[in-house]
Amino acid sequence: MDISQEPGGTGVMVIEPMGNAGRFLVEAAGRLRLRLYAATHKTIHDGYEPWLRESLAGVCFTDLSDTDRALTDMEVFCREHRVTGVAACWELLTPLAALLADRLGLPGNDPRLAAAARNKIAMAGAFRSAGVPAPRGAVVTDARHAHRVAASAGLGWPLVVKPAEQGGSWGVSVVHGPDQLDSAVAAAQRYTTARPHGLPLDSRVLLQSYVAGEEYSAETVVCDGVPYALPVVRKDTTAGRYRVETGHTCPAGLTRETTLAVQHTAARAALAVGVRNGIAHTEVKIPPGAGVPVVIETGARLPGDNICEIVEAATGVSEAVAHLRAVTGRLPDTTPTRDAAAAIRFLLPERAGLLEQVAIPDLPGTHSETYIRPGERVPEPTDSSGRIGHVVARAHTIEDARRLADRVIAGTRVKVN
Ligand SMILES: Nc1ncnc2c1ncn2[C@@H]1O[C@H](COP(=O)(O)OP(=O)(O)OP(=O)(O)O)[C@@H](O)[C@H]1O
Ligand SMILES: [Mg+2]
Structure with a gap:
């Protein structure tokens, strides 16, 4: 799988590898034998776990909240280290990756459309222009404005209220009437900058029609503008006002026809926001x-x-390898080599408080991880930061993988005070 044909090998710049996808990129870079560099802030780098620090061939220290400065610093660094691909792990940093690749003349996403992959208002515009099916919506600037629009725009109830720029379901609420609007808009506008780099956020709020139905996600890897579909994953979320992801299962258990429809729609969404070389993660709902x-x-x-x-446990496809191949202009390999199933379930507390105890059973075919330790505070389970940990279950069938993961969660002892 060696793709390092250039003298000195291939180097990829990852704009902030800290985060969930970082570990998969590091592992994929090892398999492809390419050098991985990071762009980050010195104080963030100081908090990197040792495995991440040690896996990097070098670090460009910069201020990612200052686009001009970051681009200049990263351009100099990438030229000096003969970097031939650029990737971002965090959604809010994906436009920066497109701009950097463009400056360096490397394979990358369309810098003119890249903001639409970060900002949900620009995204809605890009979907409209490209005819991608998406919820009806309207943009508001404050709660009074939200009341006027909710009463007149014909979006109906329930309404989904969400920040223009965020992730992890932060500030997203499903509201059933005008009495819930003020608090929902306040939640959507709670943060003016994003952790950990202090990126300024668009303060506008999106009101969307509620789309009923099951939820799925699918990655699309795009190479030189040609999309290649990746496996569809079923998503489970909480059902109330806050839609926190509680788990994912691969395969999704859809018919071949519906699988193709999800993959086709995901590809259209990715292309609509200018993805040309790299991967896109698309979330869809299928109304009954x-x-x-x-x-x-x-x-x-x-x-x-x-x-x-x-996805890799179920199908053998490494999405991180596909991504690194695409950002370095190489055709990705998306052929499944395994016919199994895997499910992840997140452990959510019932309420905020001090975590006193967490004990996750260790069943064969499963492994688990905790993010919040006894003695630490557990936030209200209104977004992904309220998760205590997760379990991954692997099995031959979808049902067995889900059942196994559910058994582990059911057997978990959590004490919050
Ligand atoms: N228009 C909608 N109709 C129905 N449900 C919605 C709608 N918009 C959002 N949701 C629900 O809220 C969840 C979070 O919304 P969204 O994906 O827009 O925010 P996010 O913060 O980017 O999410 P994440 O990063 O967790 O994927 C979705 O996964 C979905 O369950
Ligand atoms: Mg989402």
Whole structure:
């Protein structure tokens, strides 16, 4: 799998590898024998775990919240280190990756459309222009504006209220009437900058019609503008006001026809936001009876939530390898080599408090991880930061993988005070 044909090998710049996809990129870079560099801030780098620090061939220290400065610093660094590909793990940094690749003349995404892969308002515009099926929506600037629009725009109830720029379901609420609008808009506008780099966020808020139905995600890897479909994953979320992802399963258990429809729609969404060389993660819902997927969002990045792990465990396809091949202008290999199943389930507390105890059973075919340790505070389970940990289950069938993961969650003891 060696793709390092250039003298001195191939180097890829990852704009902030810290985060869920980073570990899969590091592992994929090892398999492809390419050098991985990071662009980050010194203080963030100081907090990197040893395995990440040690896996990097070099680091460009810069301020990613200052686009001009970051581009200048990264351009100098990439030329000096003969970097031939650029990748981003965090959605908010994907436009920066497109701009950097463009400056360096490397394979990358369309810099004129790249903002649409970060900002859900620009994304809605890009979907409209390209005819990608998406929820109806309207943009508001404050709660009073939201009341006027909710009363007049014909979006109906429930309404989904979400920040223009965020991830991890932060600030997303499903509201059932005008009495819930003020708090939903306040939640969507709670953060003016994004952690960890302090990127300024668009303060506008999106109101969307609620799309009923099951939810799925699918990656699309694009090479020189040609999309290649990756496996479809079923997504489970909480059902109430806050839609926190509680798990993912691969394969999704859809018919061949619906699988193709999801993959086709995901590819259209990726192309609509200018993905040309790299991967996109697209989320869709399929309204009951309709059979036509509606795109909730797409991002020009690898998926989070260990989806890379469950896709590879189920199908043998490494999405991180596909991504690194695409950003270095090489054809990705998307052929499944395995016919199994895998599921991930997240452990959510019932309420906020001090985590006193967490004990996850260790069943054969499963492994687990915790992110919040006893003695630490557990936030309210309103977004992905409220997760205590996860379990991954592998099996021969979808049902067995889901059942196994559910058994582990059911047997987990969590004490929050
Ligand atoms: N228009 C909609 N109709 C129905 N459900 C929606 C809609 N928009 C969002 N949701 C639900 O809320 C969840 C979070 O919304 P969205 O994906 O837009 O935000 P996000 O913060 O980018 O999410 P994440 O990063 O967790 O994927 C979705 O996965 C979906 O379950
Ligand atoms: Mg989402």
